[in-house]
Amino acid sequence: MNRRSFLKKILGSTLAVIGLGGGTYYYARDIEPKSLKIHKEEIISSAIPSTFNNFKIIQITDTHIGFQYTLEQFADLVQKINKMNPDIIVFTGDLVDEPNKYKWNNRITDLLHSLHARYGKFWVYGNHDHGGYGTDIVKNVMDQANFHLLKNNHKLIELNNDRIVMAGIDDVMLGTPDLNKTLQKVNPDLFTILLAHEPDFADLAKEYPIDVQLSGHSHGGQVRLPLIGHLYTPAYAEKYVEGTYKIDSSNLTLYVSRGIGTTRVPYRFLCKPEIHEFTLKNE
Template identity: 55%
Template sequence: MPKKMKRRTFLKSTIGTVLTVLGLGSGGYFYANRIEPSLLEINNIDIKHSLIPSSFTGVKIVQFSDTHLGFHYTLNQLEKLVNKINHLQPDLIFFTGDLLDEPNKYNEIKKIAPILQNLKATMGKYCIYGNHDHGGYGSEIYKNVMELSNFTVLLNESILIKQKDGSTISLMGIDDRMLGKPDLEHVMKQVPEDSFKLLLSHAPDIADEAQTYQIHWQLSGHSHGGQVKIPFVGALVIPPFAQNYPEGYYSIGESNPLELYVNRGIGTTRLPFRFMAKPELTVFTLLSSAN
């Protein structure tokens, strides 16, 4: 009960702050609460590297993140999202965490997997834990839902994604930084040194550590792009472990840099608003730059 009161108090005070700072009237409130959260943006990014085998050129990845089912995001909206992802015809689908806002309080758990099972990807579906997936005693709930949905849950492990000719790239997934136990050192022991290395991490800021392991690309979520941005000021709240890299593309390090992309996510949490931070699907296309 105290936790509920704390959350309610936070929402009430913060919503008041948002509306005051933005000077939102009823029209502005409606936009931030109802319109922008539904304005899904699809961003296209090329992932180009000499270690990507030529057989992977043209492989399409769709990343989605942070649905936060149960907090102003419904199963009906999830169904529509699945249809949009399938329309993009991905070869690989990556979910980078925070499926449910409060897993142990969600009353329609059994309805999620039949929806996510409809996601189609010719080379597989993979996911990692976010902080909300662990929160509320949700770790096993999330794992069960995603495995029933035909996703492979990567928890501090690496796999090889293979083409028919035997060529491979390495896909790594680590645990959440806030409530889990990420272990990059353990993961890297499983990875062939000469392979292209792609890391899934819910928390973007782990990129500073990942760069020291000569990982080539990292895909993250968690920040919601700030979710609510104040003009000329920036994001109202950026969560821990997304402070350094809150949104979009970054190149980290001078020698053999790590390329990082931070997806703004789909749903909302804490605040039932998005303002200057549209929800996002990211479509990555693999390209070999080998001569």
């Protein structure tokens, strides 16, 4: 970290502590974390077959159930998503905050199972899923909920003899991501979506025939201040923090979601939780 960045974060942290000492503290802890935003985005490309026009993909990420986000809140989210009638649901990692300490029960599995998508539900590992000896625990829950794990592999989504590719890598921080294995035997002309928990992986993904990368992990910084922006993001979410990015001169577009839950500190400030609704459009 250079001197300017260091001073920025020190100043920002100081202002955050001062600001959160008053009424802002209540807002950041109890109001904004529950103020879910549905972010709607069109993905337009000539590589998308016309049969996939208006095909709807819902992305959820970073629920971190058990830290501040509750199963009751998740149950409300499930109802909202089902009312949106998604064609595909993708989950880009970090289901619960501490898998080895979380009190697992059938309800979380039942809620995940009750999510409906016509052409499937897909997920990838996040660092919290692998962390805390959670790798097998989380996989077992997601398997029972009919979520298909994309761990260095892909799935062809077929509609009226046309196809797009849904691919996913293992977690960058604690897993063994392998894009060559992920895209093995994939036709490079097919429209390809990559699920990757950590957004900064896009700098590697841009070298491959990938059209879109969907990520989370950053929480959008979780706490953002006017003029300063986010105070902190974890490793592999330092370059791409939130929103939409066209990656250099490649064909890759990266979408980074702020996610739903919180971690480390139970606050969100000027950084509302969100889910993404993507609608595919043939150019």
